[in-house]
Amino acid sequence: MAPSTKDLIGSIDAGTTSVRFMLFDEEGTVVDYHQLEFTQFYDHPGWQDQDPHEIVDKVNECIEQTIAKVEKKGVYTRKDVKVCSVTNQRETTVVWDKASGKALTRCIAWPDTRTAHTVKELAKKHPKGVDAVKWETGLPLSTYFAATKLRWMLDNLPEVKKAHDEKTMLFGTVDSWLVYNLTKGAAHITDASNASRTMFMDLRKQAWDPKLCEFFGVDPDILPTIKSSAEIYGKVEEGALAGVDIGGIVGDQQAALVGQKCLSPGEAKNTYGTGAFLLYNTGDKVVDSHNGLLSTIAYQAGPHAQPQYALEGSIAVAGSAIKWLRDNLQIIKEASEVDCAAQVEAAECVFVTAFSGLLAPVWDSTATGTLIGISGFHDKRHICRAVLEAAAFQTKAVLDAMEKDSGVPLRALNVDGGMTNSDVFCQLQANILGLAVERPAMRETTALGSALLAGQAKGLFGWDLSRPETLKRVNMAGRDAFEPKIDEAKRKELLRQWWRAVERSRGWHEDSV
Template identity: 55%
Template sequence: MPSFVGSIDQGTTSSRFLIFDQNGILVAYHQVEFSQYYPNPGWIEHDPAEILDSVQECINKAIKKFENKGHSVSDIKAIGITNQRETTLVWDKVTGKPLYNAVVWCDIRTHELVHQLNAKSPLGKDVLKKTCGLPITTYFSAVKLRWLLDNILVVKDAYDNGTLMFGNIDTWLIWNLTGKCDGGLHITDVTNASRTMFMDINTLEWSEQALEFFGIDGSCLPRICSSSEIYGYVKTVESIKGIPIAGDLGDQQAALVGQKCFRSGDAKNTYGTGCFMLFNTGTEPVISKTGLLTTVGYKFGKEPTVYALEGSIAVAGSAVKWIRDNLGIIKEAREINELAAKVEDTGGVYFVTAFSGLFAPYWRDDARGCIVGITQYTNRNHIARATLEAACYQTKAILDAMNSDSGHPLKSLKVDGGMTNSDLCMQIQANILGIEVERPEMRETTALGAAIAAGYAVGVWKSLSELDQVNTAGWAVFSPEITHEIAEERYNN
């Protein structure tokens, strides 16, 4: 009998449910966009109830499409979850109701708090780096939770009363899917936990040092699990009731798994709302000397933990959305490629997309975006091309840092995410990096990674070698077409 695995992919701007067969072929899916809230400059929020509703709608409609193709829900062996990381939710364990909107990963309301925390130690932002692998910035969940406790009275009251529950998106979804107030599981996995700043990446447990630093007792935190095991069973969505939830990975780690970067030295870059490069460093964490993040890559059951170095870019695909919505240069995102292809270069225009500061390797939360090099010659085609180049140049900065930290220069880069649909963008990326860029035909690798983790836990795949045949068709390879000297000159500019 055929085996299928479902995957909930809860992203920054939309939720999706996808169903894959055991060869990694996408059989059915449904996607729903949800609202973005900007209550103040630099603040970005989501409605937790709307996110949950969007996930449930995606599940029900994807299942209907699956059944219309002649398949049976009973052949779906497990469900994996992958999610936007660092986005912080708080709710009450008695009522099950959210106590505040979700504070999104790229929200920078904690700017002042971060500077106060950095002033507590001579080590500044790196005071917890050896413990959790991360600098103290607006990015991570711990500072968002601290802000909520300090500024939102109902959150502080629930904390004082012992009814506060904290989690990232994965924790919120699993708790709701497995029963809510009636026995819902309050858990997370090691990859999501490693993005909170609360977890010791060496022990994979909540760090007393980190909790004390942030002034939190830990009673509101979820239990940490591996990325691939049977956590529990769906109870609250009728169309998939009784199916085990068996995979849980933050979205970028899920893409690492989905791209099958299982060997030390493998790397992938995901071009989504932001841009995220992960480099598999093996079973020992490597603390970066160049501003990169040390994170858990994945942990399958009782198998050894695999770590990664990560470079994060806050703005990638969202710059295309800004060009569309705020400047009105294009009506649809795909049009940016048509404009960019009309010119050979940007005419000397460079776009620094620091809408909410700069992440790795700079960590400048005071940086702001700018478009420079504009002359009377400049037209919208040049600005469109500079928008595509922006993510490619920042990726180059991260790759250089990774090569320095690892001591083993990367020979090729696996890519996925919405911006990789542009052949032009990927060719620009290969030119700037000076290495081959490899793109799979089926680019839903984030969702596939969560499906792989879930399927692995229930025996759909019994070994990593069995995954060699998963998602192998139709790869495209982009090779550099300009000299190293020209690439370096443009990057230096």
């Protein structure tokens, strides 16, 4: 059925290495898009910087190029774009001068680990150590989150400390920075999902916590105003979208949860990229993890809506293991060749891809990559299968932890990301989970998630996230469901072998304890 209106929603998807601008219609179909990469700076081991002004410039260029493409086709014009949303790499930290609007330094990107010493010193300040702020924020002290990155800037960059102390500085994650620039400084805001990744926000109150700010030594006046994930924040002030409302902001992994329409407790998605990010909807209650997971806000669908929460688990290595097979071992020439795994009935070996330790739910930085059970019988097909199974086993481990924490059984797993282009992998994942794995044909679920929130904020198409039936036509074309094809006894044996391999991988780097 064709869309009944020409109204479009724009989505700015500001990822870790590239930005995109996408246009969606009322069925969640991508009308057109443009994507550009931006520079990553690796000045020292463990560092990853970005130029905040380059990000803005690339976003503006993507908007201009997308509008030019769509108008050239003659079906839509820029006037059909009714609202523009933003989804973004989370935790990446930006500071800028509130008078000039110029960045004071480069962004510190979310994977950056220079703050390890900062984390260690902060942990010493509290009897709970790395769990010092976990009850309030749902997060352990870590190099991952924005507060430790900002603390490092204040301790190591005199220009940042001076601006902070003189109250001429503003702070934000990438969503805040983009909206500030799109509105020409009229809006210094963030949404609840991004705020929940800073370690400055009380997870239950959705408000900046003065005690948390004091703990990190940060002036709360530099922080953006926390808004819901679905309201109008201002207007784009110039360019092809001048005059268009900005509405719908959400962090990228939470956006994928929304884009997959995982809107009820017990629904989950996994995005298989370089690593893998699992989010599990826990409804309107914060679930405190006792199994090594993070508690986070999933989204807040309007200023008066009850926030929805999620448990999150991260897998460090997923698609990057396939890249390792291609680039380091060179046993495949293209990533798609990993599907040769289907030519053998079983891997007959286990690969624990702990290239930099294991994350949730094991949390062992001393673990190492381990390929075990090999013999002269094995060839590259078995190794490829073991790599695919490794991501599937780790997903099973995280989802089991999520069920223990939440008490709500998983009904199906919604998947997206590059690895899900492989039918072989999706079937292996279903087999190992013992659950259906559901994959949409249109897998731009991150951009779609922010578009859904913007559509609700603008009152378009009758979309209402509290009533999932209003989204029943969205992104339904060509969905695939992979059902388990092995019995429970076989599944248990595979999992037993996996955990045996995990135990053998642990403690290898003893000197790093």
